[in-house]
Amino acid sequence: QVQLVESGGGLVQAGGSLRLSCAASGGTFSTYTVGWFRQAPGKEREFVAQIVWIGGRTYYGDSVKGRFTIFRDNAQSTVYLEMNNLKPEDTAVYYCAAELRRLGKLPENEYDYWGQGTQVTVSS
Numbered sequence: 001q002v003q004l005v006e007s008g009g010g011l012v013q014a015g016g017s018l019r020l021s022c023a024a025s026g027g028t029f030s031t032y033t034v035g036w037f038r039q040a041p042g043k044e045r046e047f048v049a050q051i052v053w054i055g056g057r058t059y060y061g062d063s064v065k066g067r068f069t070i071f072r073d074n075a076q077s078t079v080y081l082e083m084n085n086l087k088p089e090d091t092a093v094y095y096c097a098a099e100l101r102r103l104g105k106l107p108e109n110e111y112d113y114w115g116q117g118t119q120v121t122v123s124s
Helices: none
Strands: 004-005 010-013 018-025 034-037 046-051 058-060 068-073 076-081 090-098 120-121
Touching: 004 090, 018 034, 018 090, 018 120, 034 068, 034 076, 046 076, 058 068, 068 090, 076 090
Parallel strands: 010 120
Antiparallel strands: 004 018, 018 076, 034 046, 034 090, 046 058, 068 076, 090 120
């Protein structure tokens, strides 16, 4: 069973950048597909990005394509979300999630493991 801890959130001005980290422990990290989701106040949780455990295929939500990049460092058991050109509408709690040995784009309800989240606030 894997445990996930997000970090790297904070307050940034519009147009700025942040890098979020999702550090894993307790499992063979290289065998987990990892996704990032976010939830803004009063809104449903939204898919942001995903990286598949083998081959490294990535998926992105429409609202972040071209601005966010997901990548992983298996040696560090960490997945990163590089966020550039941030907008006020990116403000949310960002969560990482993991699922063992899954291919394809996973819906939110198919992830078994979740972190506690990290707050990202983008000021205008």
